[in-house]
Amino acid sequence: MPNICYYSTFCAVNNAGFVKGMEHVGSIDESDVEAMFATNVLGLIAITQLLVKGGRFSPGQLTSF
Secondary structure (H helix, E strand, O other), rough: OOOOOOOOOOOOOOOOOOOOOOOOOOOOOHHHHHHHHHHHHHHHHHHHHHHHOOOOOOOOOOOOO
C-alpha cells in the first residue's frame, strides 16, 4: 500500500485561559480584567512567539481558537 500522507502534522494547544470574578458587566473590577487579559491574550501571543522563534512553526501555520 503506498504512503498517502504527504505532510507531517504537529498541533499546539494553549489551554491556559481563566476567568476571574463573577460580577455582571458594568461592575467588573478593572484589576480582574487586566489579569484575564494578561493571561488570555498576552500569554497566547508570548507562547506563539516562542513557538515561531524556536522553529517549531512558521508564521501562518498556527491557528488560535
